[in-house]
Amino acid sequence: MLHAGVGVWQSKNVAQLRDSVQSIVFDTLKLETEIGFGGLIHNFKNAVLRADEPEYILAARENGAEALKLISSLEERASTHGMSASLVETRNMVTSYVERLSDVEARVDTQINVVQLDDRVRFDDTAAINEVTQFQTELITKIRDDISALEMMTILAGVFISMIALAGGYFIFTMAQSEQRNLNAERRKNELDSLDRMNQLNADLKRTNTALQQFAGMAAHDLIQPSRQISSFAEMIDVKPESDDQSQFALTAIRKNAGEMQTIVRSLLTFAREGFRTPDRSVLNMTELVKRVGDSVRLNSDRPFELDFKRLPNVFADEHLMERTFTNLVTNAIRYVEPEDTANVRITGWNEYGRTFFSIEDNGIGIDTAHSELIFEPFRRVHEQQSEGQGIGLSIVKSVIEAHGGRIRVDTSYKAGARFVFWLPHHEENASDNAA
Numbered sequence: 090m091l092h093a094g095v096g097v098w099q100s101k102n103v104a105q106l107r108d109s110v111q112s113i114v115f116d117t118l119k120l121e122t123e124i125g126f127g128g129l130i131h132n133f134k135n136a137v138l139r140a141d142e143p144e145y146i147l148a149a150r151e152n153g154a155e156a157l158k159l160i161s162s163l164e165e166r167a168s169t170h171g172m173s174a175s176l177v178e179t180r181n182m183v184t185s186y187v188e189r190l191s192d193v194e195a196r197v198d199t200q201i202n203v204v205q206l207d208d209r210v211r212f213d214d215t216a217a218i219n220e221v222t223q224f225q226t227e228l229i230t231k232i233r234d235d236i237s238a239l240e241m242m243t244i245l246a247g248v249f250i251s252m253i254a255l256a257g258g259y260f261i262f263t264m265a266q267s268e269q270r271n272l273n274a275e276r277r278k279n280e281l282d283s284l285d286r287m288n289q290l291n292a293d294l295k296r297t298n299t300a301l302q303q304f305a306g307m308a309a310h311d312l313i314q315p316s317r318q319i320s321s322f323a324e325m326i327d328v329k330p331e332s333d334d335q336s337q338f339a340l341t342a343i344r345k346n347a348g349e350m351q352t353i354v355r356s357l358l359t360f361a362r363e364g365f366r367t368p369d370r371s372v373l374n375m376t377e378l379v380k381r382v383g384d385s386v387r388l389n390s391d392r393p394f395e396l397d398f399k400r401l402p403n404v405f406a407d408e409h410l411m412e413r414t415f416t417n418l419v420t421n422a423i424r425y426v427e428p429e430d431t432a433n434v435r436i437t438g439w440n441e442y443g444r445t446f447f448s449i450e451d452n453g454i455g456i457d458t459a460h461s462e463l464i465f466e467p468f469r470r471v472h473e474q475q476s477e478g479q480g481i482g483l484s485i486v487k488s489v490i491e492a493h494g495g496r497i498r499v500d501t502s503y504k505a506g507a508r509f510v511f512w513l514p515h516h517e518e519n520a521s522d523n524a525a
Contacts, residue, residue, distance in 0.1 A: 107280050109232055113166060114284060116159055117225040123156040124183065124217075133186050136193045146190055153187040167228050175229050182217035209259040232524065291383055319343050368407035368493055375447075376402040378408070379436055382415045386423070394423050394432035401438040402445050405516035411487045415449075417482040422451035425507065445515050448500075450508035486511075 122128055129152035136145035160176045160183070167174045376398070383396040396419065404411070419434055426432035430452065438447045455466060465487040490497045490511050497511035 104276070107236070108171075109166065111280075113163065113225065113228055113232075116163055120159040120163070120179075121221060123152050123159065124221075128152045129156060129183060129186055133190070133193070136190065143194075146194060149190055150187060153183050156183045161229075165225065167224070170228065170231050172228060172231055174224055176220060176224055178220040179217040179224075200419065268448070297463055346442055367488075368410055370405050370407055370493075371472055373404050373406055373408055373411060375411075375438060378411060379415055382412055382419060386416060386419050390420070390423060391483060392423055392426075392432060394426075394434060396434050396436070398436040401436070401447070402440050404445050404513050406493050406513060407489075410492075412484050415490050417486050418449045421482055422449060422453060422507065425453035426451060427454065443515050444495075444512040445510045446510065448508060448510050450500075450503060451506040453506045455504065456499050456501075456507045458501045461501050464499070465497070 124130060129149055132145045132149035132152060135142070136149055139145060142219070157180065160180050164175050191525075249482040379398050379401060386396075413434075419436075422434045423432040433452045434452050436447065438445065439444070465483050487497055490513065493513050495511055495513040497509060500510050
């Protein structure tokens with residue numbers, strides 16, 4: 090009876106602490122959502138860029154109010170667990186953005202442009218973003234320490250009860266202890282699984298936020314030049330040019346720049362559609378998939394090429410996104426081989442360290458070590474004279490692979506051309522297929 094009472098007391102308290110961990114993780118994720126992509130900062134920036142759409146200001150105010158509630162709730166829970174940790178930087182950031190909304194609302198009256206407004210309302214939110222992650226880590230660590238202390242108290246109580254029970258109830262007691270340990274182990278496993286999923290979600294949200302920041306910056310950079318030229322040539326027509334030839338020249342230039350802007354916008358839509366898509370996973374026969382990719386590229390390419398691959402390991406991934414990934418990598422390899430040479434593309438795959446690796450190498454002009462990271466940024470082209478696209482292919486590849494939990498890099502030690510190496514997590518779902 091005494092042991093059962095201790096077990097019930099311990100289980101109740103540990104369950105409450107674990108529920109607290111789950112709640113803290115959920116609320117910090119919710120706080121980051123209210124602040125970041127889809128939240129306060131997202132709506133604030135849209136309010137700056139779209140003065141004629143007041144709903145963004147209203148949404149930003151609502152995000153700010155909800156974020157402040159979550160900050161207060163998290164700080165109260167930290168105090169409950171005996172911690173003095175606070176989210177002062179995060180609170181200051183939210184308050185500052187909300188206060189700056191007044192400047193955004195006044196934009197129409199003051200007639201200032203977007204750049205001037207951006208300079209006036211800009212706020213450095215780096216410290217706040219880091220603070221939320223640190224706050225979550227410290228608070229969860231403190232609660233886990235409390236759980237460990239509680240479990241230690243239970244163990245000590247169990248030792249004492251065991252000494253009393255040696256005379257007659259040893260067998261029953263050990264059975265109860267075994268059951269309790271199994272119950273604790275199962276609960277701990279469930280807790281860790283849940284935390285892993287939430288941490289992965291957190292990592293995905295941060296990755297998406299970073300990609301969107303690059304996305305917006307590069308889009309603005311690439312669209313500004315043709316838009317300026319369109320404006321200039323329109324003014325040329327407006328001031329009554331001296332001849333029809335001048336008018337025709339201006340109209341032709343306007344059409345050309347408008348076409349360039351349409352191409353960039355289509356590229357942006359492709360990047361948004363493919364780069365942020367959630368994978369729909371299934372077991373994929375990669376040997377067949379790469380064969381289909383080679384056939385498709387060959388039909389759409391005006392250059393002959395050799396595609397060399399043997400039997401490749403299966404993966405648990407999204408079929409459409411994997412086809413897009415290999416299509417981009419093979420097309421990219423062919424594009425950067427000298428025109429007088431035949432492109433030779435070689436694909437290999439293997440399983441190692443619980444991961445499935447793929448290597449795609451070519452005999453092209455290669456990639457300078459200084460550009461090995463830059464080439465994965467949206468709209469980044471390091472070989473302008475041989476580039477036919479908008480520079481989003483490798484960005485999509487990187488986003489797709491990271492959405493699957495993997496990573497991609499340029500093998501800078503390879504000197505006979507370019508070699509890309511990426512890996513995906515190895516899942517039990519495809520282990521038997523790979524062994525066949």
